[in-house]
Each structure stands twice: as structure tokens, then as C-alpha cells.
Amino acid sequence: MPQSTTADPATAVARPRVAVTLGDPAGVGPELAVRLLAVDSNRAAADIIVVATRAELDRAQAEAGVTVPVSDDGAPGTVRLVDGLDEPGDDVPLREVSEAAGRVTLSRLERALDLARAGEVEAIVFAPLNKTSLHLAGMHEEDELRWFARELGHDGVTSELNILGQLWTARVTSHIPHGEVAPHITTDAVTRSLGLLHEVLRDTGISQPRIGVAALNPHNGENGLFGRQEIDEIAPAVEAAAARGWNVRGPFPADTIFLRRDEFDGILTMYHDQGQIAMKLLGFDGGVTVQGGLPVLIATPAHGTAFDLVGTGRAALTSTQNAFDIAASVAASRVAAPAAGTGA
Secondary structure, three states: OOOOOOOOHHHOOOOOEEEEEOOOOOOOHHHHHHHHHOOHHHHHHOEEEEEOOHHHHHHHHHHHOOOOOEOOOOOOOOEEEOOOOOOOOOOOOOOOOOHHHHHHHHHHHHHHHHHHHOOOOOEEEEOOOOHHHHHHOOOOOOOHHHHHHHHHOOOOOOEEEEEEOOEEEEEOOOOOOHHHHHHHOOHHHHHHHHHHHHHHHHHOOOOOOEEEEEOOOHHHHOOOOOOOHHHHHHHHHHHHHHHOOOEEEEEEOOOOHHHHHHHOOEEEEOOHHHHHHHHHHHHOOOOEEEEEOOOOEEEEEOOOOOHHHOOOOOOOOHHHHHHHHHHHHHHHHHHHHHHHHOOO
16 A cells, blocks of 8 residues: 555655554454444554454444444555455354454454555554464464464564553563573573564654663562572673663662652563553553564554443443554654655
8 A cells, every 4th residue: 555645745645554463353353453443543543554354344243233434445544455355254153262253363364464465564463362262273383473473473582561551561571481480580681672672662752761670589689588589680681781870779679669760661571561560550441462572563552352342332442542552652663764764
């Protein structure tokens, strides 16, 4: 799809392009996606390609009671549907885990990645999915982030980033058993995760992000009494980041660092629940997950497929809207960056 611009050639500004998938067809994803797409201001914020069949989109609109304007060429105020999708999805049972749901979900995500590889979109937003259904359908990676990385041929640093309001979190380890966390907390791993969080925050427009780093052990390790990761691994990474001129502080005790959240733009935690529990207590409905470190910005609501809410109209749009806002904003900054570099 050609990149659209404003009508006046003298002030032409390229618009961000975002692909949207409907997520797991058995859950609340399709209805949330069409409610998002039905909002006029969202369609005005970006050129949107919806990765779904016409039948899928029609079913979701009927369920949600909304109308999404569609055009073949992505005319202003409309969305464009992709074509040639496999896995029609007509046999997916609602409100349950299934291989069929996983196949449809993976098919749509693969097509969205194709669009990104072809340079047709700068960002992807996917509605909630179900990891069990994905694994039944053949996804062997522990999570979708690693699957995205493999599909994109990306072997650099990656981390799930979680966002609530203005606060971003990243983690050194993610979907691994707790018994395996400590050996993975190394100076190199902490340094790489700090670098990723710092760079992503800069992408959002923060020139000098303020980052706090959580400890791994209780009481910040109590000077080595409860573990030495803080002394031997985490502190050296923080010192190295500070030496590069980054505004990084820590490690701080994990049970109090989120009480100081107003001091930071981002917080780096050591494992999944260390940050997720805090973030979900602070605001479950508005959370967003970004698949950090990938060559394309990929965002999704932080909540799941909510099988119990399918068809009730009670699923909150807040997280899906926030995911789209972040994707459109970062995509817009990436579109603007090359133009700035050419002196345009």
C-alpha cells in the first residue's frame, strides 16, 4: 500500500501505517478490535490494514454492534482488508482453547509480519491471544515474543515491555521457571535489558529516560547475606550504564521500587511476576505489552482472551486502545525520522 500523505504537497507528511489482527477468534479479541476500528479518531491517526477475512470482520461487527468502514485502497477514514488468507476460521469453537483457534491466530500474525517485512507497515497491534491454543497449533517457542523473533530472523536482545500510563517496565528474564531465574541474572543480561529499555523509551520521545533497577533478592540481598546477585551482577551493570551517561539507578529492593515509580520513566525487573504483579495491581484494565527489541513495533493489550466475557459487551476497550495509541505514536516517530534526516 503506498504511504499516504496530507493533501497539500507543500506540507506533505507521511502517515504511520499499522496492521491490526483480531487475536484469538474464540475470545474477546475480535469484538475489541472492531470496536477500536469503529472509532473515527483511530482511523484518522494511521493508515490501518486489518489482517482478517471479510467474514471474520462481519461476524465481529455484528457481535459488537458497530460498523467499520472498509475500502479496497485504504481511503481516508476507512481501513483496508488484506486478501488471500488461509485458515478461514469457520470451525473455531468459542470460549475455549483449541488447535483451530491457534491456527487462525498464527495465520493472521504471520501475514501481519509479511506486511512488516515488505515495508508496508511500521507497527502491528494484535488483540488478545491464548498461548495454549498457539502451542496446540504448533508454536514451539515459550511465548509469542520468541516466536516473533524467530519468524523475523531476529537474534538480538528482546524483552516483553509492559506499559501503564507513563511507566514502562522491562525484565531480564520472562517465561522461565523461578528455579532458573538466578543463574540468568548476569551483568551482561542486565546490561542488554537496560539498553533495550533505554532505547525504547527514547523512541517514545524521552531524550534522557529515568530508569530504576530492581534487586533480585529480598532486602536488596542484605549486603550479600541473602544472595550476591545485587553486588556481583546487577550493580556493575547499573554502574556501566551510568558511565555511558544514562540516567540509571539501583538496584532497589523489589518490594518498594514501585512505591517510587514517579521517579522513573522505566523500571527494570529481574523476572516476570516481580513487575507484572505490581503493574496489574496499579491498573489492570489499561495495561499494554510491547514486544520489545524487534525490528517492528508490536503491541497488544496486557490482558488475555477473557472467554467468560465473550458476547457480553463487558470487555473493556481501554488496554486495546492504549496499545493502538502506543503503536501509532511510535510508528509516527519512525516515519518522521527518515524525513528529518533528509532535511525535508
